Amino acid sequence: MMSAYDELMAFQRETEALAQIAGRLGWDQETMMPRGAAEQRGEEMAAIEGVLHARRTDPRLADWLEEAEPEDDEAQAQLRLIRRSYDRATKIPAELAQALARVTSTAQGIWAEARAAENVADFLPTLAEVIDLKREEAAALAQGGDLYDALMDDYEPGATAEIAAAMFDRMRPRLVRLREAVLAAPAPAPLNHHFGENAQLRFARDLAARFGYDFTRGRLDLAVHPFSSGSANDVRITTRVVETDPFNCFYSTIHEVGHACYELGIDPDYLFTPLGAGVSMGVHESQSRIYENQLGRSPAFTGWMFRQMLDRFGDFGVTSPEDFARIVNRVQPGFIRTEADEVHYNLHVMMRFDLERALIRGDLQVGDLEAAWNDRFLADFGVAVDRPANGMLQDVHWSCGLFGYFPTYTMGNVYAGCLHQALRAAVPDLDAQLAQGELGAATGWLRENVQRHGGLYTPGAVIAKACGFEPTEAPLLDYLDAKFGALYGL
Amino acid sequence: MMSAYDELMAFQRETEALAQIAGRLGWDQETMMPRGAAEQRGEEMAAIEGVLHARRTDPRLADWLEEAEPEDDEAQAQLRLIRRSYDRATKIPAELAQALARVTSTAQGIWAEARAAENVADFLPTLAEVIDLKREEAAALAQGGDLYDALMDDYEPGATAEIAAAMFDRMRPRLVRLREAVLAAPAPAPLNHHFGENAQLRFARDLAARFGYDFTRGRLDLAVHPFSSGSANDVRITTRVVETDPFNCFYSTIHEVGHACYELGIDPDYLFTPLGAGVSMGVHESQSRIYENQLGRSPAFTGWMFRQMLDRFGDFGVTSPEDFARIVNRVQPGFIRTEADEVHYNLHVMMRFDLERALIRGDLQVGDLEAAWNDRFLADFGVAVDRPANGMLQDVHWSCGLFGYFPTYTMGNVYAGCLHQALRAAVPDLDAQLAQGELGAATGWLRENVQRHGGLYTPGAVIAKACGFEPTEAPLLDYLDAKFGALYGL
Missing domain, CATH: 1.10.1370.30 (Neurolysin; domain 3)
Structure with missing residues (x-):
């Protein structure tokens, strides 16, 4: 029978491995990916980010964090970081996280075009939307x-x-x-x-x-x-x-x-x-x-x-x-x-x-x-x-x-x-x-x-x-x- | 309210996107990956294969497949292929799938070394193990x-x-x-x-x-x-x-x-x-x-x-x-x-x-x-x-x-x-x-x-x-x- 701490860490290990994969895709996108693959890649990234979000807000994390008994300072530090990530992830409503992901993904393209055209006005509506959502996110996190x-x-x-x-x-x-x-x-x-x-x-x-x-x-x-x-x-x-x-x-x-x-x-x-x-x-x-x-x-x-x-x-x-x-x-x-x-x-x-x-x-x-x-x-x-x-x-x-x-x-x-x-x-x-x-x-x-x-x-x-x-x-x-x-x- | 077919296809779409990611990692491994990353990559691949296996045997698939009403030949073909994949995936016990993944992953290295050394005997025990497991898998799939x-x-x-x-x-x-x-x-x-x-x-x-x-x-x-x-x-x-x-x-x-x-x-x-x-x-x-x-x-x-x-x-x-x-x-x-x-x-x-x-x-x-x-x-x-x-x-x-x-x-x-x-x-x-x-x-x-x-x-x-x-x-x-x-x- 695994301890709560070991179960938590086994779960976390898979999450971290998946996060490394997402990072590798980001590298590929900037270095190797053929340009015609951009749209498809967006959907692939969304799929793995969805998997990661589900794991980072998995309700079992709360139980494991509750029950886990760290044996040393390192284990204590692991729990502190997992708790921190879980708290942040669960404070942000799923719809808000999705809206932010969607808006910031298109906002980068709009920003790049506005910059190329030296046109601030084209960027402002999107920037306003990003700021509104970030303020909303900040309010959810700050809790006063x-x-x-x-x-x-x-x-x-x-x-x-x-x-x-x-x-x-x-x-x-x-x-x-x-x-x-x-x-x-x-x-x-x-x-x-x-x-x-x-x-x-x-x-x-x-x-x-x-x-x-x-x-x-x-x-x-x-x-x-x-x-x-x-x-x-x-x-x-x-x-x-x-x-x-x-x-x-x-x-x-x-x-x-x-x-x-x-x-x-x-x-x-x-x-x-x-x-x-x-x-x-x-x-x-x-x-x-x-x-x-x-x-x-x-x-x-x-x-x-x-x-x-x-x-x-x-x-x-x-x-x-x-x-x-x-x-x-x-x-x-x-x-x-x-x-x-x-x-x-x-x-x-x-x-x-x-x-x-x-x-x-x-x-x-x-x-x-x-x-x-x-x-x-x-x-x-x-x-x-x-x-x-x-x-x-x-x-x-x-x-x-x-x-x-x-x-x-x-x-x-x-x-x-x-x-x-x-x-x-x-x-x-x-x-x-x-x-x-x-x-x-x-x-x-x-x-x-x-x-x-x-x-x-x-x-x-x-x-x-x-x-x-x-x-x-x-x-x-x-x-x-x-x-x-x-x-x-x- | 989404139809069962639409829900199924939305779920499937994410699964296929994740499968593309796994394929991309395979490409990276053969072309770009630094050699020191091999062990770490094995764990990353296992993590995403685990996610894929869970999705391919997700019990909701059975319900959606039961309820989905295809509107045309293409939808019919989609359902046929999803059902086929689900049937195969669920027939194979999880422990057998894991054993196969583990053995075939190490077997490739053993095979490569045996080939380099021109030594058949070194490969035979592993090959026997692979064959036993494949026979077990075949029996689970063949059902008589x-x-x-x-x-x-x-x-x-x-x-x-x-x-x-x-x-x-x-x-x-x-x-x-x-x-x-x-x-x-x-x-x-x-x-x-x-x-x-x-x-x-x-x-x-x-x-x-x-x-x-x-x-x-x-x-x-x-x-x-x-x-x-x-x-x-x-x-x-x-x-x-x-x-x-x-x-x-x-x-x-x-x-x-x-x-x-x-x-x-x-x-x-x-x-x-x-x-x-x-x-x-x-x-x-x-x-x-x-x-x-x-x-x-x-x-x-x-x-x-x-x-x-x-x-x-x-x-x-x-x-x-x-x-x-x-x-x-x-x-x-x-x-x-x-x-x-x-x-x-x-x-x-x-x-x-x-x-x-x-x-x-x-x-x-x-x-x-x-x-x-x-x-x-x-x-x-x-x-x-x-x-x-x-x-x-x-x-x-x-x-x-x-x-x-x-x-x-x-x-x-x-x-x-x-x-x-x-x-x-x-x-x-x-x-x-x-x-x-x-x-x-x-x-x-x-x-x-x-x-x-x-x-x-x-x-x-x-x-x-x-x-x-x-x-x-x-x-x-x-x-x-x-x-x-x-x-x-x-």
Whole structure:
């Protein structure tokens, strides 16, 4: 006779295996699927999502959760995560979940067309519908609490908008000050060279392996938007190639390797359990960002990379490792968040956060969103938005209903700043290693202190445990000041 | 209020969508999956097969089938196929289904290792276990009837071993006579040239398109064993490349295009219904074989192909279209079924059929199988088997539990012979078209008369309807005598 806990975990294991399948279909859709299959795939995805929803709200879960007696901390953590998922899933009425799935699925197409046509008006009715449904969902989840917090909790368990807002308010003045100082300094000349696709992809593969990506448990393909997908022993990544800008490919790859190594690095005992996946979007982003920025864009590592690129691409018009480091770390006030440098990136996120929080709280109406976006962008970045694709139509998130997701990007950067400080203390000769293109000590430390735990600890706890101190924004800001101060001779 | 029929079809639609997902995972496993993911994938496949089994034996199906009132012939056919699937699924005890899934999954690995080691003894205990379980399954399905028929019915509904055996007995003497006559004639010199992988794949893609494969609803990748996978608007094929033997790649591709075009050609209204897939393995094979052989290996078409290959590969040592046709249609008594020419192919199948029928009936013990195989091979092919990988370890089928599948290969060839006769009558200038590399009239006729019907008619009925006569082996045998007689000047 199986215990309630064992029965629960056996059931959960199948659910997690089915969820992996759904993820694999998502990967296929972005990389391999023939375009004529799109409609059929929509129905296939709906079928498996229906199976998953039924399992996640299966009434037997309530009984098992009631009766299960955890024997250790891990079992306790498994139950906590299953209960959390069950509570969230059962609070949302089935009709609402279906309406959201339907609307967000068509909304993405409408958003893409509106963006291509630079036509905000075409997108607004759909966006209004998405927001109404998300508010309804938030109300069901919040049960009297803050609507935005209820949504944010899905991506960053335990986080609240109030705490995030306070932190962002402390960060903004220092970021603005740094931005102004850097922009006042002479800018490096941009690259002016053609970097062949195959050579870029070869180097991207080598970089991925060097950062610890295990190609026997993953693969690298091309996709329009880089992403990482899957857990445990099948974690696939994608990248893209712009022949005039090789850093797009290289740093997208390293970023996704960070995400992938988190999943690949989780304790194998957690396979197909709630502990067997990254604990939150913020912690996930901390891994992708520390791989990409604190490690990959460090002047020590770019020195190695400069020599590699000379070997692989010949003379490409950059003559010193110092100039190369400045080009890799170019600071400029662009419109697009995903292309932003380390100094500007979090300013983009903070703006999204304030706008979407106001939308969900009902303080901002969808018809006023474009003006609010453009006013705020001018104030924060000193540049007027020239067209909607560079403004409020640039991100897919809202069309997918991803309200509450944006702040986790900056929380991830803050976590990365903390981990970087602790890593430097743990690996005193890190720069000497990076200068040789050696990442093993750094990625090993991250695997041991963050990645292997999967969902065992809460997001804040896993970072605090790894660092030996409670996470704050100070290490990130200190790091940015020091790095860009040195690069730009401030 | 939905009718019972509509409820049933809505339920079935989701089941079919989930089955497509399982098929897509199978494709991924053979083409894209990183090797480290194999174990995890096994568990994912088990999870989705569990979901499918639960749906296929869902007790509500019995109620809906009882109450549903079909309004037309199509609805009638849908109900017939759902009832058939439900009856089969519910007759097999869940423990037996699980035992079979478990044993056949490990048996494939054991078979592959035994084949690599040329060690029959290592495979026999597992094979015995598979046969015991298949006999148990057959008994559950047959309910007093013939065990082998019960298994065969899964692949070729309505077929019986007795009818197949009688037909094979009529075919054998003529095939043996033809074989002896051809082998007595001078054989063409084999190719002796190197054909680059990329150029082979480019031509394979062009051939696929020429035979009507729609790349917007499919894709062509490399795999160890060529296969076709999927239905409706996502039907993917694979091929392989041997640099000394380009016909391996080209004719594998055309063969799989035949399978794929069947699925792609089915009436789109049947999407995600039982009618939306090929009706049987035999009819499926009729499409792959007529594309590959009666069309692709016809001297008219190889004349076009010869010119193409000269353009693409330069001089490769063949000087006339007549020699080229003889090389494409080389007849030789090889050990391996999948590499056999049109004259020998069905002799391989007949041997497998007799052996596996005896195994399932209990007339042949697994310990005597190798001797029985080798004796029979010597008698039928005039050559002694030199090693197990060229003998009873060559095919994966038995390790997968695919007993009853082999005869459908020859039934498919027989159907292809009938369809070819009818096609020649319908398209009198077929050879003139083939000589120009034009396949549109031929593949259009097949789509219109066979492919679009999907599962609407029984296998025999769809062929009879297309041909205007009941299928028999005579057209195939006449075609082989005429074709090889002309090629070899008999």
